[in-house]
Amino acid sequence: xxxxxxxxxxxxxxxxxxxxxxxxxxxxxxxxxxxxxxxxxxxxxxxxxxxxxxxxxxxxxxxxxxxxxxxxxxxxxxxxxxxxxxxxxxxxxxxxxxxxxxxxxxxxxxxxxxxxxxxxxxxxxxxxxxxxxxxxxxxxxxxxxxxxxxxxxxxxxxxxxxxxxxxxxxxxxxxxxxxxxxxxxxxxxxxxxxxxxxxxxxxxxxxxxxxxxxxxxxxxxxxxxxxxxxxxxxxxxxxxxxxxxxxxxxxxxxxxxxxxxxxxxxxxxxxxxxxxxxxxxxxxxxxxxxxxxxxxxxxxxx
Amino acid sequence: xxxxxxxxxxxxxxxxxxxxxxxxxxxxxxxxxxxxxxxxxxxxxxxxxxxxxxxxxxxxxxxxxxxxxxxxxxxxxxxxxxxxxxxxxxxxxxxxxxxxxxxxxxxxxxxxxxxxxxxxxxxxxxxxxxxxxxxxxxxxxxxxxxxxxxxxxxxxxxxxxxxxxxxxxxxxxxxxxxxxxxxxxxxxxxxxxxxxxxxxxxxxxxxxxxxxxxxxxxxxxxxxxxxxxxxxxxxxxxxxxxxxxxxxxxxxxxxxxxxxxxxxxxxxxxxxxxxxxxxxxxxxxxxxxxxxxxxxxxxxxxxxxxxxxx
Numbered sequence: 095x096x097x098x099x100x101x102x103x104x105x106x107x108x109x110x111x112x113x114x115x116x117x118x119x120x121x122x123x124x125x126x127x128x129x130x131x132x133x134x135x136x137x138x139x140x141x142x143x144x145x146x147x148x149x150x151x152x153x154x155x156x157x158x159x160x161x162x163x164x165x166x167x168x169x170x171x172x173x174x175x176x177x178x179x180x181x182x183x184x185x186x187x188x189x190x191x192x193x194x195x196x197x198x199x200x201x202x203x204x205x206x207x208x209x210x211x212x213x214x215x216x217x218x219x220x221x222x223x224x225x226x227x228x229x230x231x232x233x234x235x236x237x238x239x240x241x242x243x244x245x246x247x248x249x250x251x252x253x254x255x256x257x258x259x260x261x262x263x264x265x266x267x268x269x270x271x272x273x274x275x276x277x278x279x280x281x282x283x284x285x286x287x288x289x290x291x292x293x294x295x296x297x298x299x300x301x302x303x304x305x306x307x308x309x310x311x312x313x314x315x316x317x318x319x320x321x322x323x324x325x326x327x328x329x330x331x332x333x334x335x336x337x338x339x340x341x342x343x344x345x346x347x348x349x350x351x352x353x354x355x356x357x358x359x360x361x362x363x364x365x366x367x368x369x370x371x372x373x374x375x376x377x378x379x380x381x382x383x384x385x386x387x388x389x390x391x392x393x394x395x396x
Numbered sequence: 397x398x399x400x401x402x403x404x405x406x407x408x409x410x411x412x413x414x415x416x417x418x419x420x421x422x423x424x425x426x427x428x429x430x431x432x433x434x435x436x437x438x439x440x441x442x443x444x445x446x447x448x449x450x451x452x453x454x455x456x457x458x459x460x461x462x463x464x465x466x467x468x469x470x471x472x473x474x475x476x477x478x479x480x481x482x483x484x485x486x487x488x489x490x491x492x493x494x495x496x497x498x499x500x501x502x503x504x505x506x507x508x509x510x511x512x513x514x515x516x517x518x519x520x521x522x523x524x525x526x527x528x529x530x531x532x533x534x535x536x537x538x539x540x541x542x543x544x545x546x547x548x549x550x551x552x553x554x555x556x557x558x559x560x561x562x563x564x565x566x567x568x569x570x571x572x573x574x575x576x577x578x579x580x581x582x583x584x585x586x587x588x589x590x591x592x593x594x595x596x597x598x599x600x601x602x603x604x605x606x607x608x609x610x611x612x613x614x615x616x617x618x619x620x621x622x623x624x625x626x627x628x629x630x631x632x633x634x635x636x637x638x639x640x641x642x643x644x645x646x647x648x649x650x651x652x653x654x655x656x657x658x659x660x661x662x663x664x665x666x667x668x669x670x671x672x673x674x675x676x677x678x679x680x681x682x683x684x685x686x687x688x689x690x691x692x693x694x695x696x697x698x699x700x701x702x703x704x705x706x
Contacts (some may be wrong), residue, residue: 194693201646205685212679370520373513
């Protein structure tokens with residue numbers, strides 16, 4: 095492998111994981127855009143998405159078949175399951191605290207996070223779980239630089255979802271209501287928008303995206319753990335901040351960029367320090383360009 | 397001191413001294429010592445979060461810096477615990493200020509995330525600098541404190557005593573601090589930074605002061621922790637710890653000295669009390685946090701709910 099090929103391969107691998115970060119980052123950015131809450135439990139929704147996928151694959155294993163059909167079924171399960179989970183979390187934990195101090199909501203989010211993590215640990219065990227490979231382990235591309243079918247699926251699915259999300263936000267009534275609520279919740283309410291419904295919808299969509307991200311992550315790395323949500327969630331949050339929190343294209347760009355930086359960092363610096371890269375990037379972005387790459391300059395909130 | 401307060405003070409002091417004498421169970425005393433350690437940390441974080449209003453999510457890093465300072469001073473130079481105690485506090489205090497210098501340029505949630513990032517970076521640095529910190533395996537054989545001819549050893553009782561003294565001194569200082577010019581300046585900065593600035597308060601200086609003082613307390617706690625355990629690993633100082641300490645502050649009632657101590661005792665004891673449900677205890681713990689915030693968002697001892705942001 096020549097240095098040039100290595101470079102290309104690292105970029106490809108980085109973009110793959112970056113696409114997953116982008117999917118999760120969208121959920122953070124949507125929720126923050128509407129209720130200014132850093133949803134700390136979002137990473138756990140991602141983690142649960144990967145476990146929902148695992149459940150489907152285990153079922154597939156007992157029936158004794160594999161392949162693309164099961165992957166699709168797992169995708170549907172993760173999408174529906176996680177959006178329901180998001181709705182439940184919003185309803186049970188966040189909605190009663192709409193008027194409470196911000197810090198209390200943060201503690202609630204952390205409580206939800208503990209709860210979900212430990213629920214999964216009790217259900218599936220604390221050890222790493224192996225996710226079976228459903229797609230053939232071939233490598234596309236004749237030269238040294240290769241793409242696996244799974245990488246193709248990740249790119250395809252994320253692209254589809256991001257386009258779909260843009261469609262929802264800019265093309266539907268719910269999307270318009272979401273944008274209105276993000277701008278000014280009070281005015282939106284006065285215009286007859288049910289803010290509670292909008293918030294619930296935002297949680298459902300964001301959680302579905304995270305769930306799909308979790309499933310793709312699980313199949314791509316082939317092992318999952320109940321702890322994964324924390325670190326990946328933080329990285330996705332970094333991506334959201336990097337792109338400008340509250341800004342959808344920003345979250346996508348931030349996710350891809352962060353994946354790229356991590357891929358290159360792991361390849362050229364050291365994989366030991368890989369996890370520092372995200373945090374260093376985060377701090378640099380906040381200090382040099384706090385509104386993110388694509389974000390509008392925020393007025394100072396008290 | 398008015399007699400009523402004196403009486404209450406004496407009663408609390410007597411109870412704290414008598415507790416380990418009446419109940420000699422080493423396991424219970426260890427829980428008490430741990431609770432006191434958490435109370436110290438929560439008091440320190442309360443200066444940053446409660447007094448100055450800076451949401452800090454990387455407090456465990458400052459605790460770690462204190463612990464590693466004592467461990468390295470002791471292992472490399474044979475430095476005694478009592479000499480290392482103020483040095484550990486100082487190091488963590490300086491670290492708090494240095495990490496704070498860039499962090500206070502951003503505010504609100506962003507400050508929380510920057511401090512979280514710093515917390516993670518410090519932990520990963522401790523994990524990866526193997527020649528100095530022993531890497532993921534940490535440092536072993538850290539000396540227990542020796543007072544005169546008495547070695548603190550592995551028994552928790554002397555640490556409990558030391559920590560209670562530290563907590564009492566810190567709580568007293570915090571209570572005094574809150575009503576002082578400095579405390580009032582912090583409150584002004586917390587409520588309205590612009591207005592505070594117009595009154596001649598240097599907001600940046602006040603914030604750094606809070607970070608330094610909070611760091612100093614974390615450093616003291618870290619030093620005692622390292623001396624008590626004899627072994628430290630970077631994993632002991634993860635994000636969950638920062639979150640736990642913050643949860644204690646918020647649960648008890650942000651800014652309230654008594655509340656913060658109660659919060660620390662409740663939250664550090666809760667997992668032990670839930671031990672009967674062993675496998676379910678962290679699950680229940682998460683649930684407890686959710687329910688408590690729902691029932692009493694201002695915390696157990698908090699009085700006022702601040703008005704919504706807009």
